[in-house]
Amino acid sequence: QVQLQESGPGQVKPSETLSLTCTVSGGSVSSDNYYWSWIRQPPGKGLQWIAYIYDSGSTDYNPSLRSRATVSVDASKNQFSLKLRSVSTADTAVYFCARYGDHVPGYFDYWGQGILVTVSS
Amino acid sequence: EVVMTQSPATLSVSPGERATLSCRASQRIHSNVAWYQQKPGQAPRLLIYGASTRASGIPARFSGSGSGTEFTLTISSLQSEDFAVYYCQQYNNWPPWTFGQGTKVEIK
Numbered sequence: 001q002v003q004l005q006e007s008g009p010g011q012v013k014p015s016e017t018l019s020l021t022c023t024v025s026g027g028s029v030s031s032d033n034y035y036w037s038w039i040r041q042p043p044g045k046g047l048q049w050i051a052y053i054y055d056s057g058s059t060d061y062n063p064s065l066r067s068r069a070t071v072s073v074d075a076s077k078n079q080f081s082l083k084l085r086s087v088s089t090a091d092t093a094v095y096f097c098a099r100y101g102d103h104v105p106g107y108f109d110y111w112g113q114g115i116l117v118t119v120s121s
Numbered sequence: 122e123v124v125m126t127q128s129p130a131t132l133s134v135s136p137g138e139r140a141t142l143s144c145r146a147s148q149r150i151h152s153n154v155a156w157y158q159q160k161p162g163q164a165p166r167l168l169i170y171g172a173s174t175r176a177s178g179i180p181a182r183f184s185g186s187g188s189g190t191e192f193t194l195t196i197s198s199l200q201s202e203d204f205a206v207y208y209c210q211q212y213n214n215w216p217p218w219t220f221g222q223g224t225k226v227e228i229k
Contacts, residue, residue: 047165047208047220062217063122096164106212107155109176111164 002026004097004112011118012091018084018117022097023077030055030075035100037108038071038082040093048093052105053080060105087119123147123211127221133229140196142224144209149189153213156185156194159223160205168207169194196226204228 008020022036029036038050051061053071061069070083084091094114101109124147134140144154152172157165167176169185172192182197196203209221 046222047210049216049218049220060216064217098164101167101170105215105218106153107167107170107210108157108165109167109170111166114164 002099002110004099004110006095006097006112006115008115008117010116011120012087013121014088014119015086018082018087018091018119020082020095020097020115020117021079022081022112023079024099025078027099028075029073029078029080033103035103035105036073036080037098037100037105039096039098039108040091041096041114042090042093050082050084050095052100054105089119091117092119093117122217123150123214123219125209125211125219125221127207127209127224129224130222131225131227133227134199135229136201137198138229140199140203140226142194142196142207142226144187144192144194144221146190146192146211148214150211150213152188153211154185154187154192155210155212156183157208157210158203158205159208165208199226 003025005023012018035054037052051071053059068085073080096114097112098108099110126145128143154172156169159165173185184195206223206225
């Protein structure tokens with residue numbers, strides 16, 4: 001059974017960089033041919049896809065966040081990470097990491113529990 | 122970007138009754154739609170993919186239908202644990218993968 005767990009600071013100051021890590025157990029981020037993703041949900045609102053990473057190198061980003069987001073993989077720790085630069089209060093959200101099902105970037109079959117990140121001074 | 126529009130925003134249903142949720146795509150997306158259930162404080166849970174295929178472990182009372190631009194999630198007989206928010210998501214034209222704004226199913 002695949003499990004994902006987000007970790008990182010729960011509060012970030014405006015203009016700084018948000019950094020989150022997703023630790024995967026029960027599967028490999030680099031050798032199982034799955035795509036891995038970050039998705040966020042502002043309080044009381046809907047879901048927004050942020051980015052994906054595949055095979056430690058292939059990435060893509062939501063056009064609205066491409067200039068500020070970077071995703072990467074640490075295969076030795078079986079983790080993947082998100083950095084979001086120059087944050088504002090609009091970036092306050094619960095951030096989820098998730099896996100795409102069926103080895104293709106389509107629907108999401110496994111999700112982490114989510115981590116609330118508040119942007120505030 | 123494909124915009125997914127869900128209706129209604131809130132659906133009030135009595136336990137044991139049928140619930141029908143709708144999702145409309147702003148352009149044709151074949152059958153590349155998934156449905157998720159989200160309860161407060163939890164991550165979304167995959168219910169349906171390919172518009173009509175139930176994910177592993179999902180009860181048969183959940184069914185999906187549609188293709189092109191119009192999609193439906195039906196819960197045949199609502200159980201107490203089914204009261205939640207439901208989201209549709211398209212994966213035909215990407216990036217970005219996009220979600221609807223959600224339908225809240227509440228107890229009538």
